[in-house]
Amino acid sequence: MNFTIQQAIIPTLNGYTTVDVQIEGEQIKAISTDSPLPPRGTVIDGRKKLLLPGFVNGHTHSSEMWQRGLIPPYPLELWLGELHEFTPPNPEQIYLSALGTAVETLLSGGTCVVDHLVLIPGKEVETVAAAVKAYQEIGIRAYIGPLIQDQSMSEGIPSGGTHREHEAYYCSTEEVLGMMQTVVDRFHQPEAGMNIMVAPTGIQLCSDGLFAGCMELSDRNSLCRHAHLLETKAQQLLAHEKYAMTAVQYLDKIGYLNPRTSLAHCIWLEDQDIAILAKTGATVVHNPLSNLRLGSGIAPILKYRQAGINVAFGCDGAASNDGQDLLEAIKIGSMLHNITDRDYQHWITPRESVEMAALGGVTGLGMEDQLGTLTEGKMADLVLYDLTNLSLLPKTDPIGLLVMGRPTQVVDRVWVRGEEIIAQGQPTRIDLKGLREALLQYGDWTTTRQSNNIAQLEQHYRQVMDLPK
Numbered sequence: 001m002n003f004t005i006q007q008a009i010i011p012t013l014n015g016y017t018t019v020d021v022q023i024e025g026e027q028i029k030a031i032s033t034d035s036p037l038p039p040r041g042t043v044i045d046g047r048k049k050l051l052l053p054g055f056v057n058g059h060t061h062s063s064e065m066w067q068r069g070l071i072p073p074y075p076l077e078l079w080l081g082e083l084h085e086f087t088p089p090n091p092e093q094i095y096l097s098a099l100g101t102a103v104e105t106l107l108s109g110g111t112c113v114v115d116h117l118v119l120i121p122g123k124e125v126e127t128v129a130a131a132v133k134a135y136q137e138i139g140i141r142a143y144i145g146p147l148i149q150d151q152s153m154s155e156g157i158p159s160g161g162t163h164r165e166h167e168a169y170y171c172s173t174e175e176v177l178g179m180m181q182t183v184v185d186r187f188h189q190p191e192a193g194m195n196i197m198v199a200p201t202g203i204q205l206c207s208d209g210l211f212a213g214c215m216e217l218s219d220r221n222s223l224c225r226h227a228h229l230l231e232t233k234a235q236q237l238l239a240h241e242k243y244a245m246t247a248v249q250y251l252d253k254i255g256y257l258n259p260r261t262s263l264a265h266c267i268w269l270e271d272q273d274i275a276i277l278a279k280t281g282a283t284v285v286h287n288p289l290s291n292l293r294l295g296s297g298i299a300p301i302l303k304y305r306q307a308g309i310n311v312a313f314g315c316d317g318a319a320s321n322d323g324q325d326l327l328e329a330i331k332i333g334s335m336l337h338n339i340t341d342r343d344y345q346h347w348i349t350p351r352e353s354v355e356m357a358a359l360g361g362v363t364g365l366g367m368e369d370q371l372g373t374l375t376e377g378k379m380a381d382l383v384l385y386d387l388t389n390l391s392l393l394p395k396t397d398p399i400g401l402l403v404m405g406r407p408t409q410v411v412d413r414v415w416v417r418g419e420e421i422i423a424q425g426q427p428t429r430i431d432l433k434g435l436r437e438a439l440l441q442y443g444d445w446t447t448t449r450q451s452n453n454i455a456q457l458e459q460h461y462r463q464v465m466d467l468p469k
């Protein structure tokens with residue numbers, strides 16, 4: 001489809017200018033700052049609107065939407081115990097929560113979602129199929145990394161020198177990798193904006209064999225790589241117990257890190273790890289709200305930026321956030337670091353935040369040549385913000401307000417691969433009212449539920465983490 005956006009406001013190096021933008025098919029064909037372009041196809045009025053490249057929600061788990069607002073304030077290891085205890089969603093719910101995640105991402109400036117998708121045991125391929133269906137229907141660009149592991153939950157907690165028995169994981173390494181191959185064969189269609197990535201959950205629950213199999217799969221099928229990395233202090237301890245080295249040294253040694261590897265959290269890196277990560281070209285995905293919610297810590301993002309590491313933003317799953325507002329994650333994830341470094345010259349400016357969210361996000365997916373900036377020849381994954389919305393008024397610095405303010409319902413239109421998938425702030429290809437009604441069919445208004453897992457894990461966790469009994 002061809003269309004022309006007339007007189008939209010875009011950022012320049014030091015200010016703003018007004019442009020006409022022509023889109024042909026999936027691409028930005030022309031951008032004119034000087035003279036108006038002859039209108040081609042549908043004409044979009046861009047006056048009083050800010051045009052930016054779409055952001056990437058660089059790490060989330062869509063099906064956690066079903067437990068958002070529900071899990072008490074716990075650290076990750078206990079929070080996970082509760083998350084996985086309760087009935088997993090069915091494939092219909094997976095579909096609905098993927099749609100919900102996509103809508104919230106799109107309406108907060110995202111055009112691409114990285115879904116580290118929690119799988120229903122025994123229905124792994126069906127789970128992926130349900131999420132794929134949702135993302136294809138709504139039209140968002142998607143990277144689905146089926147969340148895989150081959151070790152049981154209790155192995156993710158350091159032993160602290162005590163001997164502990166662990167249950168075997170419900171399927172073998174070979175079965176997990178076989179399932180991944182099926183998923184890749186069935187769903188990986190990069191030219192259609194639907195990508196499968198290898199995404200072992202992290203060093204805490206994965207064997208050497210699983211990492212090796214994932215690397216082989218990613219090399220053979222040209223897949224991006226993803227994982228959680230050093231989200232908690234406990235994982236730092238565990239890496240030393242498990243490998244007698246840091247988690248980053250281990251991932252570097254086995255060759256998991258490359259410019260198409262993105263790593264969620266990265267809070268507990270040790271000093272030597274930063275140089276290693278910079279050398280490999282891997283991307284850090286910053287999930288500030290989840291890190292606060294779970295008390296995981298503050299990722300040293302300013303240090304990463306100074307070391308030349310690419311940084312992107314993510315919401316993380318909706319049960320540890322407990323929403324999917326990318327603008328909120330960008331705001332907190334930018335300002336949070338001002339308290340970690342007194343030298344304000346290191347602080348992240350709103351324009352840098354926007355660049356991290358867009359170009360930083362696509363760089364972690366190896367797509368920086370095709371996405372992430374307003375450039376002729378790149379793909380048209382674009383967001384048009386309404387500058388007449390009260391939260392973006394009065395007329396000051398629109399990007400300053402978008403990042404540091406409290407923008408609400410400011411996304412007017414979104415295009416992905418040149419197709420309009422949000423218009424007047426509403427999804428064009430799915431029925432949002434129908435989605436809300438479908439979500440209302442499940443669950444109950446509630447405040448508490450009893451968790452058996454927590455009771456089992458808590459005593460050991462408190463002991464290992466040196467907390468009072």
Ligand SMILES: [Zn+2]
Binds near residue numbers: 061264317
């Ligand atoms: Zn996560």
